[in-house]
Amino acid sequence: MSEMTRPTAAAPLPVRPPSGCPAGPPPHADLLDRGDPHTAFGVLRTTEPISKVSLADGSWAWLATRYADIRAILGDTRFSSDPTVPGYPLSGMTGGGNTDNRGFIRRDPPEHTRLRRMVTREFMVKRVEALRPRIQRLTDDLCDAMERTRERTDGPVDLVEALALPVPSLVISLLLGVPYDDHETFQRLTGTLLARAVPDAERAAARGELRDYLDRLVTAKGAAPGDDILGRLITEQQRTGEITHDDVTAFAALLLIAGHETTANMIGLSALTLMRDPEAADRLRRDPALIRGAVEELLRFHSIIRNGPRRAATADIEIDGHLIRAGEGVVVAVASANRDDRVFADADRFDPGRPNAQHHVAFGYGIHQCLGQALARVELQVVIDTLLRRFPAMRPAVPVEEIPFRTDMSIYGCHALPVTW
Amino acid sequence: MKITLDADACCGAGQCVLIAPEVFDQRDEDGVVVLLDAEPPAERHDAVREAAAICPAAVIGIHA
Numbered sequence: 001m002s003e004m005t006r007p008t009a010a011a012p013l014p015v016r017p018p019s020g021c022p023a024g025p026p027p028h029a030d031l032l033d034r035g036d037p038h039t040a041f042g043v044l045r046t047t048e049p050i051s052k053v054s055l056a057d058g059s060w061a062w063l064a065t066r067y068a069d070i071r072a073i074l075g076d077t078r079f080s081s082d083p084t085v086p087g088y089p090l091s092g093m094t095g096g097g098n099t100d101n102r103g104f105i106r107r108d109p110p111e112h113t114r115l116r117r118m119v120t121r122e123f124m125v126k127r128v129e130a131l132r133p134r135i136q137r138l139t140d141d142l143c144d145a146m147e148r149t150r151e152r153t154d155g156p157v158d159l160v161e162a163l164a165l166p167v168p169s170l171v172i173s174l175l176l177g178v179p180y181d182d183h184e185t186f187q188r189l190t191g192t193l194l195a196r197a198v199p200d201a202e203r204a205a206a207r208g209e210l211r212d213y214l215d216r217l218v219t220a221k222g223a224a225p226g227d228d229i230l231g232r233l234i235t236e237q238q239r240t241g242e243i244t245h246d247d248v249t250a251f252a253a254l255l256l257i258a259g260h261e262t263t264a265n266m267i268g269l270s271a272l273t274l275m276r277d278p279e280a281a282d283r284l285r286r287d288p289a290l291i292r293g294a295v296e297e298l299l300r301f302h303s304i305i306r307n308g309p310r311r312a313a314t315a316d317i318e319i320d321g322h323l324i325r326a327g328e329g330v331v332v333a334v335a336s337a338n339r340d341d342r343v344f345a346d347a348d349r350f351d352p353g354r355p356n357a358q359h360h361v362a363f364g365y366g367i368h369q370c371l372g373q374a375l376a377r378v379e380l381q382v383v384i385d386t387l388l389r390r391f392p393a394m395r396p397a398v399p400v401e402e403i404p405f406r407t408d409m410s411i412y413g414c415h416a417l418p419v420t421w
Numbered sequence: 422m423k424i425t426l427d428a429d430a431c432c433g434a435g436q437c438v439l440i441a442p443e444v445f446d447q448r449d450e451d452g453v454v455v456l457l458d459a460e461p462p463a464e465r466h467d468a469v470r471e472a473a474a475i476c477p478a479a480v481i482g483i484h485a
Binding site: 371 | 440
C-alpha cells in the first residue's frame with residue numbers, strides 16, 4: 001500500500017505551468033502554455049500520478065493524472081458523482097457547488113441510469129446523423145452572415161460570437177423545441193452566461209432569467225407538447241408521473257448548458273488550430289474524409305474540461321497501488337490523461353491523422369461519459385468542413401498573444417477570436 | 422469471434438455504432454446497444470475490438 005508515498009502537503013491545482021520553456025517546444029506549445037496545466041501534469045504523471053491537491057476553499061483532494069488510473073476511477077461506480085456525498089470535492093468545480101435539483105450527471109445509479117435513459121435515444125448516433133443536413137444549413141446561414149458583416153464593416157469578425165456560440169445554441173434550441181420567436185432571447189441569455197466581460201450581478205440576473213424562461217417554456221409545452229425532447233419528456237415521463245415539472249426544467253437546463261459552452265469552445269479552438277497549421281488544413285481540405293479523425297484529435301489535444309470531472313470514494317479503493325479511502329475526493333484530470341505518452345505517442349503534438357485519437361477521454365469515461373458526444377462530433381465535423389471550404393484564407397486578425405484565452409474558466413477556449421480573410 | 426453484450430449496463434454513448442456500424446446499433450426506445458451481428462466476419466474483428474476497448478461502460482464481451 002502506498003501510505004509511505006503520500007505527500008503531507010497538498011500542492012495547488014496546476015492551472016499555470018512553471019516558468020521556463022523546454023528546448024524545442026512541440027508545435028502549438030505556445031497555445032498550450034498560455035496558462036495551461038500541461039507542463040505540470042506531465043511532471044505529475046511521471047513522479048506522482050496520484051497526488052494531493054489543495055482546493056480554493058482550503059480542503060484537499062486526490063488528483064489523478066495518468067490515462068490508465070483515470071479510466072479505472074471513472075469506470076468504477078464506487079467513485080460517486082453525487083456532490084452531496086461526503087468528501088466530494090466541490091470547491092472550484094464547473095458550475096460551482098450548487099446541488100439544487102441537480103441533473104443526472106450529478107447522481108449515481110440507479111437514479112442516474114433511470115434519468116439518463118429518458119433522453120439517451122435523443123442523442124443516439126442515427127438520430128444525430130439525421131440532423132446533419134439541418135446543422136449544415138444553419139452553419140451555412142451563419143457563414144453567410146459573417147461574409148455580410150465582413151463586407152459591411154471591412155474589419156475583423158469575432159468567430160466566437162459569429163459562429164462558435166450560435167451553432168450549438170441553435171442546435172440545442174432545435175432539439176429542445178425552443179420556438180423560433182424565442183431564439184433571440186434564448187441566445188442573448190446563454191451568451192450573457194458564457195461571456196467574460198459581464199459583471200457577476202448581470203450574469204446572475206441572466207441565469208435567473210434563463211431559469212424562469214425554461215420554466216415558462218416547460219409550462220407552455222405542457223399545454224401543447226411538440227415533437228421535441230421537452231415535448232416527449234412531458235408526454236412520456238411527466239404525465240405518467242415518472243418525473244415532475246421541475247425535473248423537466250432541470251433536464252432542459254442540463255442539456256442546454258452541457259452542450260453549449262463545451263461545443264462552442266471546441267469550435268473556437270479547432271478553428272484556431274487549423275488556421276495556425278496550414279499543412280493540416282490543406283490535408284483536410286483535399287480529403288474531407290479525414291475530418292472525422294481530425295475532430296477526435298482536436299478533442300484529445302484540447303481537452304477543454306479543466307480540473308475535472310470530480311468523484312468521491314464511497315469505499316476504500318486501490319488504484320495502481322495507491323489507496324483512496326472512503327470519504328476522500330478525487331479530481332480526475334482528463335486533460336492530462338489525453339496527453340499521456342503511455343497511450344498517445346508524442347502526445348503533445350497535434351496530429352490530425354493520429355490512429356488512436358478516439359481513445360481520448362475528452363468526453364469522460366464510464367457511465368457518465370458525455371451523452372451528447374455524437375451531436376458534438378457532428379457539429380464539429382460540419383463547422384470545420386464548412387470553414388475549410390468557404391474560408392480557405394481565414395486567419396487570426398491579431399497576434400496569437402492577443403487572443404484572450406479562457407485561462408480563468410473551468411472550460412478552456414477563447415473568449416473571443418478575431419479573424420479576417 | 423463471438424460477441425456478447427451486457428446491455429443493462431450500457432450508457433448509450435454510441436461509440437460502438439460509430440466504429441462498427443455493421444455490428445452494433447442502438448435501440449429506438451432508449452438508445453441502448455443492440456447486436457446486429459453476433460459473429461461478424463474476420464474483416465470486422467479489428468473494429469469490434471476497437472469498439473470494445475473504447476466502450477465507456479465496458480459492456481462488449483469478445484470470445485474466441
